[in-house]
Amino acid sequence: MNKILTILKHEYITRVSKKSFILMTLLGPVLIAAFYGGIFYLTANEFSKSKELTVVLINAPTGLEKNISKNNTFIYSFSNDLEKEKERLKNEELDVLVRLENFNNDSVQMTSRSSLSITDKQTLLSNLETAIFNLRLQEQGIDKNSIDSLKPNLTMIDQLENGTSSAIEIKSGLGYISALLIYMFIFVYGVMIMKAVTEEKTNRIVEIIVSSVKPFELMMGKILGVTLVGLTQFVSWVILTGVLIFSVALIGGVFSNTNLNDMNASALASSPALEILQQLKSIDFFKIIVCFIMYFFGGFLFYSGIFAAIGSAVDQESETQQFVLPVSLPLILGLIIAQISVIKDPHSVLSVWASMVPFTSPIVMMVRVPFEVSWAQIGLSIFILTISFLTVVWLSARIYTIGILSYGQKASFKQLFKWMIRKG
Amino acid sequence: MLEINNISKRFTDKVALENVSFSIPSGSIYGLLGQNGAGKTTLIRILNQIYEPSSGTIKFDGEKLNTEHIKNIGYLPEERGLYKKIKVLDHLIYFAKLRGYDTKMAELKANYWLEKVKLSDVKNKRTEELSKGMQQKIQFIMAVLHEPKFLILDEPFSGLDPINAELLIDIIKELNEKGVTILFSTHRMDQVEKLCSHIAIIHQSKLIVDGKVSDIKKTYTLPRIRVKTQDYLILKDNALKFISQDASISETVETILEYPPQIMNYKMVFNILANDQEILKFEQYVPSVSELFFQLINNN
Numbered sequence: 001m002n003k004i005l006t007i008l009k010h011e012y013i014t015r016v017s018k019k020s021f022i023l024m025t026l027l028g029p030v031l032i033a034a035f036y037g038g039i040f041y042l043t044a045n046e047f048s049k050s051k052e053l054t055v056v057l058i059n060a061p062t063g064l065e066k067n068i069s070k071n072n073t074f075i076y077s078f079s080n081d082l083e084k085e086k087e088r089l090k091n092e093e094l095d096v097l098v099r100l101e102n103f104n105n106d107s108v109q110m111t112s113r114s115s116l117s118i119t120d121k122q123t124l125l126s127n128l129e130t131a132i133f134n135l136r137l138q139e140q141g142i143d144k145n146s147i148d149s150l151k152p153n154l155t156m157i158d159q160l161e162n163g164t165s166s167a168i169e170i171k172s173g174l175g176y177i178s179a180l181l182i183y184m185f186i187f188v189y190g191v192m193i194m195k196a197v198t199e200e201k202t203n204r205i206v207e208i209i210v211s212s213v214k215p216f217e218l219m220m221g222k223i224l225g226v227t228l229v230g231l232t233q234f235v236s237w238v239i240l241t242g243v244l245i246f247s248v249a250l251i252g253g254v255f256s257n258t259n260l261n262d263m264n265a266s267a268l269a270s271s272p273a274l275e276i277l278q279q280l281k282s283i284d285f286f287k288i289i290v291c292f293i294m295y296f297f298g299g300f301l302f303y304s305g306i307f308a309a310i311g312s313a314v315d316q317e318s319e320t321q322q323f324v325l326p327v328s329l330p331l332i333l334g335l336i337i338a339q340i341s342v343i344k345d346p347h348s349v350l351s352v353w354a355s356m357v358p359f360t361s362p363i364v365m366m367v368r369v370p371f372e373v374s375w376a377q378i379g380l381s382i383f384i385l386t387i388s389f390l391t392v393v394w395l396s397a398r399i400y401t402i403g404i405l406s407y408g409q410k411a412s413f414k415q416l417f418k419w420m421i422r423k424g
Numbered sequence: 425m426l427e428i429n430n431i432s433k434r435f436t437d438k439v440a441l442e443n444v445s446f447s448i449p450s451g452s453i454y455g456l457l458g459q460n461g462a463g464k465t466t467l468i469r470i471l472n473q474i475y476e477p478s479s480g481t482i483k484f485d486g487e488k489l490n491t492e493h494i495k496n497i498g499y500l501p502e503e504r505g506l507y508k509k510i511k512v513l514d515h516l517i518y519f520a521k522l523r524g525y526d527t528k529m530a531e532l533k534a535n536y537w538l539e540k541v542k543l544s545d546v547k548n549k550r551t552e553e554l555s556k557g558m559q560q561k562i563q564f565i566m567a568v569l570h571e572p573k574f575l576i577l578d579e580p581f582s583g584l585d586p587i588n589a590e591l592l593i594d595i596i597k598e599l600n601e602k603g604v605t606i607l608f609s610t611h612r613m614d615q616v617e618k619l620c621s622h623i624a625i626i627h628q629s630k631l632i633v634d635g636k637v638s639d640i641k642k643t644y645t646l647p648r649i650r651v652k653t654q655d656y657l658i659l660k661d662n663a664l665k666f667i668s669q670d671a672s673i674s675e676t677v678e679t680i681l682e683y684p685p686q687i688m689n690y691k692m693v694f695n696i697l698a699n700d701q702e703i704l705k706f707e708q709y710v711p712s713v714s715e716l717f718f719q720l721i722n723n724n
Contacts, residue, residue: 006522007522014509014510031667107444176515200505203505203506203507204501204503204504204505205473205505205506205507207501207505207518208501208563208567209522211472211473211474211494211497212519212522212523214491405474
């Protein structure tokens with residue numbers, strides 16, 4: 001145990017004192033903020049705006065012109081000379097040509113110079129539908145405003161039978177972000193462990209180490225050391241992000257007295273912020289945090305054992321590539337199930353099974369947890385993950401013990417399996 | 425110090441050691457010899473408890489070899505390696521701690537040894553900044569830092585210049601004088617001759633000979649004389665009176681001859697060779713370990 005601690009400390013201190021670690025820990029939140037800020041800026045600005053498209057409507061019914069709504073994307077004009085407009089389309093004088101002669105049969109024909117985006121196609125269709133609908137109302141002598149006033153505009157206040165808000169969006173977001181963090185952590189630091197093991201093997205230092213400690217102690221020391229490094233970086237990021245947000249808010253004057261005084265009680269009560277606050281109150285944060293910590297460690301230890309075994313089996317870092325993909329596939333599958341099945345129904349059969357299988361449970365269960373999953377289910381899933389983690393570490397140590405001192409053998413899954421099931 | 429009894433090691437596709445037995449007496453410098461792939465490294469790894477033997481037992485100071493003995497064993501493997509980015513002193517402290525020292529003691533020992541091998545001035549440098557010879561000496565310190573009773577050195581002089589090799593030989597001798605038993609594996613027969621009191625030769629996974637160097641020389645070689653005369657042809661004629669026609673005699677005025685001790689003695693040999701000519705040199709010839717090694721390997 002003392003030796004595991006010595007190796008753990010060595011791994012931890014060596015890694016956290018590296019310039020690259022310090023730099024990434026400090027810059028991480030800034031880079032993430034810059035990344036999302038950049039996306040937001042690009043989306044909100046000129047870069048993401050679609051260019052204007054000139055659309056000519058052929059054989060449009062009389063009166064449609066008045067009903068077609070003006071917008072920034074499409075510039076509409078009308079014509080009945082199909083051949084001439086076709087020629088213009090060819091000469092790049094216009095972008096889209098729509099024939100409306102069969103609109104009464106709910107069919108229009110569109111020809112464009114180049115393929116339209118899905119959004120543009122849908123907007124164009126929607127514009128035409130609205131315009132034709134309004135025209136028909138006019139023809140029938142129905143007042144459009146009367147129709148509009150009959151359309152309901154419902155807001156659904158959803159809550160659970162215990163009276164709390166169901167807060168579906170926030171729960172989905174929370175679950176998904178937690179799962180994504182676990183995924184990233186497993187991947188980034190799992191690969192780090194694999195590289196560290198291969199490096200020790202490549203520079204041949206491992207023989208001196210294993211003459212002082214057991215391969216299992218070396219592997220565990222390494223895994224736990226790197227886990228702590230990852231945790232340090234993660235916690236630092238959370239704190240730094242908090243400080244960053246607080247500082248920005250402070251500079252922005254959100255917390256200044258003036259603003260609070262200006263805000264009257266009713267405005268505060270009906271503000272979206274308060275609504276979000278109400279929704280947050282309904283979320284069982286204790287459960288989410290406990291589960292996050294459990295799956296964070298359980299998932300990482302489960303996968304890092306596999307990564308360490310792979311690292312020990314190869315002679316060069318470049319050889320690890322063939323193994324990384326098959327190992328990371330279940331993780332990616334977990335994310336896909338989380339996106340498709342869990343978001344649709346967190347309690348579907350697939351969702352439940354995927355949150356029990358240890359390869360996918362750290363990801364899938366984390367997305368499910370905010371949706372009132374019973375402690376019994378969580379307990380069973382954690383139990384399976386713990387047993388699996390211990391089994392994987394035991395099997396990996398068997399591969400590790402042989403692999404770490406085997407040179408010149410081409411590593412393959414077959415070879416790994418042989419080392420795993422060997423006697424003694 | 426160490427009793428190796430019927431040790432065998434089988435890997436999935438090959439037998440690395442087969443029924444190897446020999447004893448390493450306390451205070452000896454024991455040479456472990458053999459060609460590449462003979463099984464030396466496997467045996468060393470078994471002694472270091474990196475590998476478990478497939479069968480057989482090892483006793484260390486009368487006790488069955490166990491993990492407690494690790495702190496009494498030092499090991500310099502043939503394959504060398506250091507953490508490139510770590511400072512020399514930190515390196516040594518880490519390994520001393522793995523051998524059971526606390527940080528303070530580890531640092532004290534590291535500094536003592538750095539001074540002894542004349543590397544104190546590089547202790548705050550990263551190991552990648554050191555020359556190959558310096559790195560070699562750091563690795564040697566890693567093997568002896570925890571004051572082991574039993575030291576295994578696998579090719580300790582490879583990559584060292586003559587001055588540093590001599591420095592290391594002196595340290596090895598000094599350690600041995602202080603009572604450290606040393607197992608020394610090398611291909612450099614001159615160093616075995618210089619350092620080892622005992623040897624064991626492993627050939628194709630089997631032990632072919634072990635014991636005191638002087639005893640092995642007596643047992644496995646016929647008595648030899650080195651003789652020099654004025655006329656090679658007379659020497660050859662005379663020599664053929666006691667050696668077989670097939671034996672090769674170098675065609676020079678000085679040669680080495682073996683004689684059958686059952687029917688002849690030193691004086692009889694001299695009288696035969698001195699017939700019709702003057703003998704310029706006549707002395708007992710003791711074969712080197714190198715000659716012995718080749719002879720035994722070829723016989724097996």
